[in-house]
Amino acid sequence: MRDFSASGEWLSLNTATVREQWTLPEIIEACARHGIRAICPWRDQVANCGLPIAARLVREHALMLSGYCRGGLFTAHGSKGLKSALDDNYRAVDEACELGSPCLVLVVGGLPGALEGKLEHQDISAARTQVIEGIARLLEYSSACRMPLAIEPLHPMYAADRACINTLEQALDVCDQLNPDGADLGVAVDVYHLWWDPKLKSQIERAGRRRLLAFHICDWLAPTHDLLLDRGMMGDGVIEIRKIRGWMEEAGFSGFCEVEIFSSRNWWRRPGDEVLATCVERLRTSA
């Protein structure tokens, strides 16, 4: 297992972590100041500064990417909207290629209309079928572009409105179904979503190096005051991050630890430089 105690070199910053403080160009400058070598940008931040500028800044700073957030939402437009969702996902693949990302992260979508408060139906099994169809269709395009897709299983508390793939086992079942022998489809393991799962260790082993495309870290606060925006900094919660990282590395993962913290109550209110310094420190002490 890699020793992180002396350096934050394996830190990647998911740019949502400081999205309230800075634009993407500002975030990239800040990463350079803090010695952060990798980022995972969000599409809206890239769109705000323009893809060419984002790609140029990444190159100029010799930044690596740990992923690109995000594709998916295959159910967001309802059963008739799969084509529209796919068109948007094709663009996300193109952007990921342009930015040099190792994968496109997929948040697959929940019950159609739930996120917009206009629930179309309650059939989660049908939503899952629709998601698998969407991933299958996207995979034809992304494989041709040589851009791996990383299914991110989200915590079960997001099953209704954000993602109906909710365990690593379920995500790997989809990988095995759609891409049995390939390396075009894998998973993003986020400790926030998966730490509670009694099968997490065995499913990380099952996934193996080929399927483990990304590793996201933050912490689960006890108590948690908001279902979406109350994530904790590593070390402030209950997750055994280092133990899970050990399982990842035993299975062959050797990439970045991507810090992704949505925190409207705390970290989004602090100066961005304080947040980044804390991420670097906590990677060394608590991950």
Add this chain to the structure above:
Amino acid sequence: MRDFSASGEWLSLNTATVREQWTLPEIIEACARHGIRAICPWRDQVANCGLPIAARLVREHALMLSGYCRGGLFTAHGSKGLKSALDDNYRAVDEACELGSPCLVLVVGGLPGALEGKLEHQDISAARTQVIEGIARLLEYSSACRMPLAIEPLHPMYAADRACINTLEQALDVCDQLNPDGADLGVAVDVYHLWWDPKLKSQIERAGRRRLLAFHICDWLAPTHDLLLDRGMMGDGVIEIRKIRGWMEEAGFSGFCEVEIFSSRNWWRRPGDEVLATCVERLRTSA
């Protein structure tokens, strides 16, 4: 599958649903007014009126019980506190017997100290081992009393502070480990905790009649504003309650549908009679 459209006869009221409005004697009177034939009382409510009075009122109104809430919390007092937790659980078994409950519901506990804000350690695997030890010890006593124990897997969002048994599969694994051939240990299936699980149908089938000791219903609201106290009335959320009830009945379950709603924002603020009337109506239309 039973037809509930004409009658609320298979409704049981978990008494926490109106705990802010009424005492247990008042709740029992109200159930008589609304034709509700069964309840699942909470220990604190029983203690408040006294066990002999609670038992007498249950008998006088010919009420049935669908369960008794609750035992468990085997990790609440830390590793040294298992004896204290067990003593309290033995009393819960005695009370369940006195009240004529068909089972004692177990909320098994999370990481030691997490609920009290004094986390002792983060090792959820160790907490799970401690829980299994606790259930094994309690089972010796409860079996002798002929009081079945119903493990209630809680939603993964409660893994830190309330229960580290979080899927039906995990609960059934514990049943098979501790009570392979017996009927002294089973599960309480609560749709709120389990609706998202892609393996729910297959695990209900696996459980079968012998293990299915209780069935709890309410609804998952989208959005949900509080992790603990924002449960919805059946029909107001996204859960396919009737479909899940169908799976339960196919597997042999023929007991009460117990309504358990914690709702500080809505139902706890309404008149108790309105809540009970709504429960009866929604059992017919939405369960």
